[in-house]
Amino acid sequence: MKSQHYVLKLLTLITMLSLIMACSTDLGSKSAAPSITLNGEKIENSGLVQKDDAMYIPASFITDTLGATFETPEEGDVEAGSEELAEGVYYTNKVGVLMYHAVMEDPTDGSIIAPEQFRDHLQWLKDEGFNPISMEQYVAFIHEGGEVPDNAVLITFDDGYENFYTYAYPALKEFNYPAVNFVIVSGVDDPSIPGIKKLSWDQMREMKEHNIAFHNHTFDMHVYGAVNAEGIEQPAAISNLYLPDEKRVETDEEYIARVTEDLSKAEQRLEEELGNTIRAIAFPYGAYNERLLGILDELDIKTSFTVKPGINTSEDALGFRINGGRSDKTAEELLAGLKPEPVELNDNAMLLNGKLVSFSKIIEAKGDQPALYPLREVSNALGLFIGWDSATKTVTLAQ
Template identity: 45%
Template sequence: MSLKARFISLSVVLVLSVAMFSLFFVQAYHSRFPVLQRMFYGAASTAAATGEHANADYSPYPGLKAGRSQPDGHYYRNRVLVLMYHDVSPSPTDVHSLSASNFERQLQLMKDNNFHWITMSQYRNFILHDRPVPENAVLLTFDDGYESFYKYAYPLLKKYGAPATSFLIVGTVGNPKMPGVEKLTWDQVREMHRSGIDFYSHTYNLHYYAPTDARGKHPEPVLSSRLYLKDKGRRETENEYESRVDADLKQANEVLKQELGENDHVLAFPYGAFSESLLRICRKRGIDVTLTVKSGLNKPGQTNGFRLNAGGMSNNPELQLALMKEAQQRLGHAHFDRSPTYKRYAIVSSVVAAFAFAAWIYFGIALFRQRRASSAPANHTPHF
């Protein structure tokens, strides 16, 4: 290959490697640099990343407007939108609580606009085996096992014929000694289960934050993090962490099996926090479907699922329905953080670019010298 051909080839490699480095750098670090976030992902994404609401009326998705009912509406196919709720009460006093009237309005709007509720069994078969689901499929889920689910949400679910799944902090069920909002009893759970409500694990008792270092300034969700062991003056080892988590999930499964007669194959992560280690533990424990709190649409094979928060005092049922109608466009491209992978790709592409640049300089100088030598006037020996 001639020097010119080598120089041109290296120029192409250099341009491509720099472009790839730039792409992966932006994808890996955009959340740390607001300028990059705004330039490449827009204001809505910036608001979502920082926790601020671009649309103060409801969500980080701007431009939503309530529309007319569409009894024959077609919004998405071969996808499932999973909605997440917590507390439902007649007169909420907590920002995370949804009013019963707004919840009923949500159900009515979904029914009037051709959304179809499915069961957890249908969802698992869809995710694991690509079994068909209705168009505009919706799975309703409730976290934490609050007694308000039995008092206020359950009657409305029965009224509208809507199936639902409740994720229990198993160790708190029927346990009046547990602090916090009053939880369900096993009698209530069994009654609802006989009526078709599904119950799965939200852990046995790993729904809280704890320190992961000696200073204790940055507590993390205990299900997904290795904790600081004060008595030993160090963090848990990976084996200690896995043993602790596996024991909790095993206990939750055993209690659910004893009380409801079914194995626990589904887990909703507290706070949506997870790790590769945690996913591996779940697989070993036979938990084949997990759910987070990140918004998105779910497709076959998406065993770690997205959920859209549909609760809270600020919920606007009409705007939520508008978002659900646009789920394919607004939520259909969601993915979990791939920063570690992108960082590795950025490093590799930067190394390739560095070598390509060094070779480009070397062959560029050689080509320059060759051209200068070929253009110099020939030396002729004088004749006498």
Template identity: 45%
Template sequence: MRRLIPGLAFLLLLLTGVTLTGHTLQSEVEAHYENKVIVLLYHDVQEPEAAGFPQPSTVSTVQFDAHLKALKDHGYQIIGMEDYVRFALQGKPVPANAVVLTFDDGYESFYTRAYPILQKHGVPASNFMIGALSDTYHPDAEPHLTWDQMRELVRAGYGIYSHTYDSHRMLHTAPGGQPQPALTHPAYLTQRNRTESAEEYRRRIRSDLTFMNERLRAELGNHSRLLAFPYGAYNEETLQAAEEAGIGLLFTIKEGINTAADRLVYRINAGEPYMTADALIATISKYH
């Protein structure tokens, strides 16, 4: 059999779209969508042998690693949050098949377990953290990110944003009533034996969002003002308070694909024990 000279062999590889390692060249990857961004949502990452695993809103380290590999193998391009912000607020371009990785709640597992896997694959991610849970030690709560850990993450190119300061909780709106999300309902004031007035409620949530912006600026420096709604809950008052706090993009738990016109950001929930790598790709494919 006649041997190909090196230059001709490389040209043949280019024409067939296959690299020396057998992977399809990036230029040959199918554009599933353009000028749009899919945002994935995770919460907690645990070791598969951890006590009590699996739990809702949790993936294993093995599972998360498989997710990132599958995204790459299927031609998805993971971009950083600030790239997405420039796309949504400034009209800057993003690559075809753009995906953003987000985590909610600020669990320490983002630093101890997700971060090494993200580094292994060379991709960025962001975490929407709850200020009060990092400012105050809660011995009965799952460990949350420390400010030192967050500073290291930010230096490495990862994003830290607001999941409110202290509104990721349920509160009573009336004696004996069903608890409701703190960001979307007036609180019952036990000591005053009444429910917050409309103005008191608006002032409380506006103060929370504004104070969280200030905590992030003071600890981590300048950054885009973004908010992920606790429990995905929001109303007109919440939207108004976010606007007054200078928050540019609001992250929901509604599933979909995002254009540059979307200020209420759709997110696909990828962070469940049942979400295999194949299931993740199939779920994303619905929104091409």
């Protein structure tokens, strides 16, 4: 009887402990809500909300923290899109820029496409009446008032992988299409660096003879680096990095010196090996800010490319690009961005820094909670870098 009583007490104690642990775990999960940092600094009271695997922020964060204008549009704010175009002409005096990365026989993830897929894309461009142009034509259009054909397209690749030579180059030659590849120069100079094998200088010299250009994707800054002692990471090209040996963050002067040296070295090697006369860059991860743009000015790197989607006018020195490098979508789905639809006002449209943006979803105001807007879409529209640190549940922004 005593043993039964003892067992009953033990079971009761175990149950109570389990309930206490469950409550503690629940409290802990609530306290570990996502946070947000801007340029390495944690933002308190940001209003950040996570809902349905997406992050949302209130208008006050957009205006007060990001310093952007944010307004409800009126009919007159919609750009006149009634320009009469000939049949088969989707835009004129503009350039669509396509972005790719790797081409492999057996794609290992969605950001890599197979050779036959890339060839399908080139065939789609031809069938739909698009006109691929060279990097020289694009630079002349952006900076010198040069003319481009209707439905002009610039085909770009990032990272300088050798599979570009093996698979993309033969297809480009077949269609007689120009293209440009932005190379991580350190991987070309030192093939022993781990990762997907890079192009060689000899391969690039051969391809240059067939109107393929090669430009700057930094010398060795295609990496994330810690920006504080907690280990929050951001792209190295836009961030003051944490120096663990000295237990401090780079000064602005040290940041400028490091980035200037890297980009200058990349341009020097491209000029030495390929005779480049044009200086152009694709930002790693699409990340840039005013400090980086100032360094580009000092180095006379006038042409740059982001990963923001859109079609470029001659005023878009920070080039938009449409991502064509997905293996999980058809050519029609991926390249549909080259056929822009007329902009129309709807319930999800807002003016962000004077530009009409139609959000995929807006969480309506309810009680004391203000209306909330998708943080990633806001960031893309403003040209901000956005990242996610899963270890600390931190959204990282950089501008």
